[in-house]
Amino acid sequence: MEEFFKTALELIEASEKHEVYRDAECINLIASEGLKSPAVKEMLRLTMDLESRYAEGENDLMGHVKRRYYQGQKYITVIENCVTDLMRMLFRCSWVDIRLVSGTHANLAVFKGLSLTTKSKKMVVTPLSAGAHISHDYTGLAGMVLGLENIEHAYSIRDMNIDPDKSAEIIRAAKPGIVTFGGSLFLFPHPVKELRDVAYEAGAYVVYDAAHVLGLIAGGVFQDPLREGADFITSSTHKTFPGPQGGVILADLRDERIEKAIKNVQFAVFPLSTSNTHLGRLPATGIAALELKIFGEMLAKQTVNNAQTAGQYLYENGLKVLGENQGFTMSHQLAVDVRDYGGGKRVAEELEKANIILNRNLLPYDDQNNREKPSGIRIGFQDVTRRGFAKDDIRYLCDLMLEVIRGKRKPDEVREDVIALRREHGEIKYGFQSLQEAMEHLQRSVKGI
Numbered sequence: 189m190e191e192f193f194k195t196a197l198e199l200i201e202a203s204e205k206h207e208v209y210r211d212a213e214c215i216n217l218i219a220s221e222g223l224k225s226p227a228v229k230e231m232l233r234l235t236m237d238l239e240s241r242y243a244e245g246e247n248d249l250m251g252h253v254k255r256r257y258y259q260g261q262k263y264i265t266v267i268e269n270c271v272t273d274l275m276r277m278l279f280r281c282s283w284v285d286i287r288l289v290s291g292t293h294a295n296l297a298v299f300k301g302l303s304l305t306t307k308s309k310k311m312v313v314t315p316l317s318a319g320a321h322i323s324h325d326y327t328g329l330a331g332m333v334l335g336l337e338n339i340e341h342a343y344s345i346r347d348m349n350i351d352p353d354k355s356a357e358i359i360r361a362a363k364p365g366i367v368t369f370g371g372s373l374f375l376f377p378h379p380v381k382e383l384r385d386v387a388y389e390a391g392a393y394v395v396y397d398a399a400h401v402l403g404l405i406a407g408g409v410f411q412d413p414l415r416e417g418a419d420f421i422t423s424s425t426h427k428t429f430p431g432p433q434g435g436v437i438l439a440d441l442r443d444e445r446i447e448k449a450i451k452n453v454q455f456a457v458f459p460l461s462t463s464n465t466h467l468g469r470l471p472a473t474g475i476a477a478l479e480l481k482i483f484g485e486m487l488a489k490q491t492v493n494n495a496q497t498a499g500q501y502l503y504e505n506g507l508k509v510l511g512e513n514q515g516f517t518m519s520h521q522l523a524v525d526v527r528d529y530g531g532g533k534r535v536a537e538e539l540e541k542a543n544i545i546l547n548r549n550l551l552p553y554d555d556q557n558n559r560e561k562p563s564g565i566r567i568g569f570q571d572v573t574r575r576g577f578a579k580d581d582i583r584y585l586c587d588l589m590l591e592v593i594r595g596k597r598k599p600d601e602v603r604e605d606v607i608a609l610r611r612e613h614g615e616i617k618y619g620f621q622s623l624q625e626a627m628e629h630l631q632r633s634v635k636g637i
């Protein structure tokens with residue numbers, strides 16, 4: 189009994205401490221973690237009843253609620269339809285599914301739906317070490333859960349990108365049902381328009397995994413996958429898209445080929461892989477979409493600027509920042525080879541002691557099974573950008589990182605400076621400070637004032 193109560197106390201204390209540690213005393217450079225505005229957080233707190241509800245059922249070909257198997261749906265249906273419409277308008281597409289609870293779940297539904305449509309088990313994917321997500325891989329969801337067979341895109345280490353000419357040959361020879369683009373280490377736009385016709389002719393659907401870059405796409409930077417020829421976008425809603433943790437699928441119902449696929453993807457969502465769809469996150473996801481509609485372009489541009497500023501500065505100071513021949517990055521991320529400083533694991537752990545949080549990462553020339561000792565680190569700038577970091581703050585942050593990486597100062601000492609820098613950036617920009625502020629903005633806009 190006493191053990192149980194002690195554990196519960198420990199839980200509460202750790203939860204309280206975590207909020208202060210990661211939200212107020214660390215600088216977060218993990219490329220996959222978004223930062224929610226005060227308005228988005230307020231909306232999450234407001235929807236605690238919704239967080240307990242169910243809304244199982246089918247949707248129509250716009251992504252609207254068609255049939256639900258529960259009572260009490262009067263407002264839930266409105267909420268689901270509104271969030272679907274906000275996402276459809278933000279991404280200029282005709283069909284959205286927002287019932288996915290994560291990006292991995294979105295991939296599950298799309299890969300399953302498309303393999304039902306094409307009756308093919310083959311998919312052409314980026315190698316893991318070159319940036320694909322584990323859910324695309326034969327060692328993860330695609331292989332071990334769905335039984336799909338991976339054939340790898342050709343990858344150019346020099347360009348840090350898929351090699352379009354060689355990949356075209358691979359797709360023609362393999363005749364896969366799915367060709368994927370997008371990934372977790374993702375510096376430069378993938379060659380979607382160069383390869384879409386090759387994929388279509390081979391009988392494949394083109395899936396673009398935008399988990400990392402969805403917020404950049406909303407802001408009109410990086411690339412525009414649907415217009416470039418992607419049939420489906422799968423994504424998380426909590427990386428550069430600054431909403432609560434969740435998933436989404438987007439598509440344009442252009443023709444019968446897509447219609448057939450959408451129906452199978454919807455079947456893979458429900459009944460195959462959902463019961464509860466975590467409704468409590470939906471209104472806050474809608475508020476994040478609203479923020480991107482208004483501030484998304486500025487936010488995306490500044491995020492990429494900050495990443496490029498850091499790339500240039502770290503490079504000038506002797507670090508091996510990849511993608512140097514193309515300006516280091518066109519996204520929110522950098523990849524740095526830190527083998528000279530003990531490798532990715534050591535560097536990430538040293539920086540953690542200084543309260544700078546980022547992750548070690550495989551680089552394209554690493555053995556992809558060697559996840560313990562990767563050569564690199566990945567650095568993301570979406571969080572600090574939202575906290576208002578611009579050129580000078582970014583350079584100062586890089587100086588602090590360099591001191592730790594080179595062993596010039598003790599991480600414990602640097603930590604004091606990191607906490608002070610974090611405290612200087614108390615306000616979250618490119619978003620609303622409260623729901624009231626968002627409402628006032630909307631009411632003015634609707635009235636056209």
Ligand SMILES: *Cc1c(COP(=O)(O)O)cnc(C)c1O
Nearest residue numbers: 290291292321371372397399424
């Ligand atoms: C993060 C990520 C995912 C998985 O998203 P979750 O929401 O964490 O399940 C899928 N694909 C890519 C490319 C990712 O980076």
